[in-house]
Amino acid sequence: MVSTDILQMAFYLLLLILLAIPLGFYMARVFNGESTFLDPIFRPLERLIYRLTGVDAGREMNWREYALMLVVFNILGMAAVYLIQRIQGILPFNPQHFGAVPPDLAFNTAASFMTNTNWQAYGGESTMSYFTQMTALTVQNFLSAATGIAVAVALTRGLARRTARTIGNFWVDLTRSILWVLLPLSLGLALILVSLGVIQNLNPYLTITTLEGGRQTLAMGPVASQEAIKLLGTNGGGFFNANSSHPFENPTPLTNLLEMLAILIIPAGLTITFGQMVGNHRQGLVILAAMLLLFVFALGVVYASEHYGNPQLGALGMRGPTAMEGKEVRFGIVNSSLFATITTAASCGAVNTMHDSLTPLGGLIPMLQMMLGEVVFGGVGSGLYGMLVFVILTVFIIGLMVGRTPEYLGKKIEAREVKMAILAVLIPAATILLGSALAAVIKTGTSSILNPGPHGLSEILYAFASGAGNNGSAFAGLNANTPFYNIALGLVMLIGRFGVILPVLAIAGSMAGKKMVPPGPGTFQTTSLLFTGLLAAVVLIVGALTFFPALALGPLVEQLLMLAGKTF
Amino acid sequence: MTRRVLTGVFMLVVMTVLTGIIYPLTITGVTRVLFPHQASGSLIYRQGQAVGSALIGQRFTSPRYFHGRPSAAGKDGYDATSSGGSNLGPTNKELVAAIAQRLARVQAENGLPDGTPVPADLVTASASGLDPDISPAAAYLQVPRVARARNLPEETVRALVDRNITGRQFGILGEPRVNVLKLNLELDQLSPSAR
Numbered sequence: 179m180v181s182t183d184i185l186q187m188a189f190y191l192l193l194l195i196l197l198a199i200p201l202g203f204y205m206a207r208v209f210n211g212e213s214t215f216l217d218p219i220f221r222p223l224e225r226l227i228y229r230l231t232g233v234d235a236g237r238e239m240n241w242r243e244y245a246l247m248l249v250v251f252n253i254l255g256m257a258a259v260y261l262i263q264r265i266q267g268i269l270p271f272n273p274q275h276f277g278a279v280p281p282d283l284a285f286n287t288a289a290s291f292m293t294n295t296n297w298q299a300y301g302g303e304s305t306m307s308y309f310t311q312m313t314a315l316t317v318q319n320f321l322s323a324a325t326g327i328a329v330a331v332a333l334t335r336g337l338a339r340r341t342a343r344t345i346g347n348f349w350v351d352l353t354r355s356i357l358w359v360l361l362p363l364s365l366g367l368a369l370i371l372v373s374l375g376v377i378q379n380l381n382p383y384l385t386i387t388t389l390e391g392g393r394q395t396l397a398m399g400p401v402a403s404q405e406a407i408k409l410l411g412t413n414g415g416g417f418f419n420a421n422s423s424h425p426f427e428n429p430t431p432l433t434n435l436l437e438m439l440a441i442l443i444i445p446a447g448l449t450i451t452f453g454q455m456v457g458n459h460r461q462g463l464v465i466l467a468a469m470l471l472l473f474v475f476a477l478g479v480v481y482a483s484e485h486y487g488n489p490q491l492g493a494l495g496m497r498g499p500t501a502m503e504g505k506e507v508r509f510g511i512v513n514s515s516l517f518a519t520i521t522t523a524a525s526c527g528a529v530n531t532m533h534d535s536l537t538p539l540g541g542l543i544p545m546l547q548m549m550l551g552e553v554v555f556g557g558v559g560s561g562l563y564g565m566l567v568f569v570i571l572t573v574f575i576i577g578l579m580v581g582r583t584p585e586y587l588g589k590k591i592e593a594r595e596v597k598m599a600i601l602a603v604l605i606p607a608a609t610i611l612l613g614s615a616l617a618a619v620i621k622t623g624t625s626s627i628l629n630p631g632p633h634g635l636s637e638i639l640y641a642f643a644s645g646a647g648n649n650g651s652a653f654a655g656l657n658a659n660t661p662f663y664n665i666a667l668g669l670v671m672l673i674g675r676f677g678v679i680l681p682v683l684a685i686a687g688s689m690a691g692k693k694m695v696p697p698g699p700g701t702f703q704t705t706s707l708l709f710t711g712l713l714a715a716v717v718l719i720v721g722a723l724t725f726f727p728a729l730a731l732g733p734l735v736e737q738l739l740m741l742a743g744k745t746f
Numbered sequence: 747m748t749r750r751v752l753t754g755v756f757m758l759v760v761m762t763v764l765t766g767i768i769y770p771l772t773i774t775g776v777t778r779v780l781f782p783h784q785a786s787g788s789l790i791y792r793q794g795q796a797v798g799s800a801l802i803g804q805r806f807t808s809p810r811y812f813h814g815r816p817s818a819a820g821k822d823g824y825d826a827t828s829s830g831g832s833n834l835g836p837t838n839k840e841l842v843a844a845i846a847q848r849l850a851r852v853q854a855e856n857g858l859p860d861g862t863p864v865p866a867d868l869v870t871a872s873a874s875g876l877d878p879d880i881s882p883a884a885a886y887l888q889v890p891r892v893a894r895a896r897n898l899p900e901e902t903v904r905a906l907v908d909r910n911i912t913g914r915q916f917g918i919l920g921e922p923r924v925n926v927l928k929l930n931l932e933l934d935q936l937s938p939s940a941r
Contacts (some may be wrong), residue, residue: 185918231756232749251754271852303827305827313766320765321758348918349757354762367832372777375801378785380774383827386789386796388804389930394827396787396799402777403770420819420829423873425801428775431920494846497863498883503841503870504831507815507879510921514873531830532873535841629835636835655833736837745839 180485183512185478190516192469193202198443202462208332208358210455222356224715227353227729229419238344241687244332245680247348248325251255252292255321259288262314263306272307273382279305286664291315294322294557294673296408296415296527296650297667299659301417303397308380315415316404320364323353323411323444326559327692329679331447332453333563336686337587338456340694345686359444363555367440368406374436375429378402403427408442412557414527414650414740422517422530434513434530441526445555448562456587460705465565470525472554473523476543483539483737490743504535515540517582522547525557527650534629534637534653541653541734545640548647550721551606551678557648563682567715569704570599570685572716576702589692598681598688605677606646607724613642613670614728615712622662628655632739638731641667646674790931798927803878806930809855809895812880812888814926815867816848819875831927832871845869856891879923882911896937906932 207214226309228235239247246515263279266272279287283299290297291314300306306315328351335347372378378400385395401417405427408415418424428434487500505514514531533541547554553564570586573594577584584591587713614635617623617638627634637656644651645667652658658667703709777785788800798804803814805824817823818832834841848869853862865884887908893900910929913922 182914182918189918227757230760232753233757247750247754248750251757254751254754254758258762301828301830312770313762316770317762317766321761349753352757356765361765363903364769365773368773369776369780372773372785375784375788377787378774378777379787381786384787384789384796386798389797389927389934390804390806390808392805394798394802394804394824394826396802397829398787400770400774402774402785407765418829418874420831420874420876423831424829425799425803425874425876425878429788429801431915435919467747490842491845491866494842495849495861495863496845496866496869498866498881500866501836502866503834503845504873505870506873506877507867507881507923508877508920513920517864530873532833534833534835535831537836628833629838631837633835633837653833653835654830655835699835736835740837745837745842 198446201447204505205451206454233349256292259314271309281663286668289668295648301419319407319413323558325354330562331561333686336690364406368402376402412526445561467710504532523554525552534655538733538737548643602681626657632736645670817875818871885924
């Protein structure tokens with residue numbers, strides 16, 4: 179039913195935009211320190227937090243100090259997650275008596291949740307105690323998302339201010355992100371999700387006798403509270419191994435719609451916030467439009483490919499959609515395609531379909547969106563600052579074409595900013611390609627592959643793209659719980675996170691210090707639809723030039739072989 | 747520097763208490779009062795015994811019951827402590843072989859001639875391995891077999907399937923489907939299980 183499918187996709191996009199715009203205005207008020215309707219509850223709590231932690235909220239930081247605080251805080255968070263996993267056996271809320279997580283897996287998980295990747299080399303219901311899920315993983319879901327928002331807000335300030343030395347206070351941005359944005363949205367969403375069937379309890383697993391007399395043990399847990407922030411924070415780490423395809427995480431089409439909205443609402447809203455904070459809402463709309471353009475293209479390819487399906491399976495004698503392996507009946511082709519596109523457009527990585535079983539082109543797009551640097555909406559905060567890096571590259575390229583010094587928001591873009599922007603694009607890209615190349619030539623890398631042939635290379639590429647893009651979804655056939663992948667991907671996630679954040683903060687610092695130059699007749703307007711098109715084109719061209727050869731050897735050739743009737 | 751690290755430590759502790767303890771326990775407490783049925787897993791009871799969750803699929807093999815989808819969760823499928831899909835890729839020989847085998851089994855079980863097309867969901871493993879639903883077509887296909895095994899008129903069983911179809915939510919969201927466990931429970935009310 180193509181018409182119903184298109185209707186569902188259009189309905190989603192419409193709702194997303196309707197919700198993201200007011201949220202964007204609200205967030206601008208939050209980060210400008212203006213009054214909001216939640217102040218009576220959270221102002222006193224905010225003051226209490228600053229008093230307990232010794233934060234001087236009135237003192238702003240230059241970019242170096244901001245970056246230092248951010249790194250220190252994230253290292254501490256990672257250490258805490260590592261430690262809690264290692265000693266969960268002696269901690270409370272552990273009704274299944276799970277023992278210590280092995281060191282390499284604990285390192286991987288700690289890096290993963292701190293960097294907002296939420297790559298999972300473990301199965302949640304068979305590894306982590308409720309205590310670990312709540313105090314280590316849920317906490318990092320909040321903190322890594324708040325870190326992303328803080329960086330985006332700091333960069334926005336850097337662009338908006340003139341001849342300033344400071345870009346804000348990291349502790350204040352972090353605290354306000356959590357209190358005014360992430361926590362209230364999570365509370366609301368978690369309650370709604372439970373009312374619709376998502377579980378939330380601390381009970382031990384329940385063993386029942388089935389209708390046929392067999393035994394089935396139902397895994398339990400405080401799922402909804404983690405589910406809500408997992409999506410709103412674009413974290414993506416499922417409570418259960420099957421993530422958002424698990425009926426206890428995502429029981430109905432309505433919960434699915436809400437979860438998909440939760441993934442993109444903050445990244446989309448932040449573009450509006452950006453426009454507000456730089457004093458020209460059109461600057462934000464242009465970026466939102468570029469993201470939407472790329473998103474609709476990506477969605478179209480995934481949906482078309484999944485709808486067309488796998489002719490080899492159809493030939494065996496199947497009726498209806500042939501690409502149902504790894505999909506749930508209640509979601510079908512359209513909601514699985516939509517979720518897969520959304521979760522990889524954002525650096526979320528929650529899944530309601532098993533990406534490894536997607537058709538080759540249906541799997542190519544998620545991979546490509548991660549390789550593009552997670553800028554099609556992208557992660558909470560990281561999507562906006564990632565896209566702003568591409569904005570800088572775009573005005574630079576335009577500047578080269580027309581032979582003028584590039585400007586953005588009335589400020590000159592000079593060598594330092596361009597160098598930093600290039601670093602922010604090159605570091606993750608090089609990490610993906612070099613990491614995949616290494617894994618593809620050594621035995622410890624290739625022996626984890628489940629699906630032979632070109633799909634095996636896709637599994638490896640997907641893993642490194644997911645790690646460096648801080649996405650966290652997987653071609654999960656690849657057995658990633660080995661010392662090699664745990665350590666390699668752990669490092670890749672750290673490089674992919676801080677290899678972008680640090681150059682971005684450096685850009686924020688140097689832009690903050692610049693003078694405004696009045697726009698002249700030769701100034702290129704960055705508020706036009708033309709700019710939207712150029713920005714989207716630069717994102718695609720940079721991505722395509724970097725990754726086309728690798729993608730050709732993986733999903734592209736696999737699609738052709740599939741159509742030719744070949745199997746491996 | 748020490749002072750900065752200390753600020754970080756304090757901030758981590760405060761945020762852990764707020765988002766890792768107060769937040770999840772608040773949700774747990776509130777939902778225990780407001781939505782106790784959903785919060786504890788939407789369990790279905792029969793004669794006071796929990797026989798499953800309305801949301802989690804179970805393994806059915808007897809001809810007297812409607813069967814759910816193939817499952818890759820755990821060794822024997824439908825292991826709700828080990829959710830997940832097969833992760834088999836589209837050009838994997840194993841996937842093609844598994845589907846061919848399932849097709850032959852469904853055709854044999856239901857007495858269908860070779861080559862009869864079978865709804866895709868009945869021969870493909872779900873994402874979670876715990877999919878509680880099948881498509882209406884997959885349910886109708888099993889009606890003659892179930893009716894025969896229970897000595898019920900086909901129309902009675904077909905009417906039961908009709909009643910158990912959940913349409914798209916609000917008319918547009920998701921896909922039409924049949925919850926296998928609920929359907930089988932109603933079937934048992936119609937003609938008690940031989941077990």
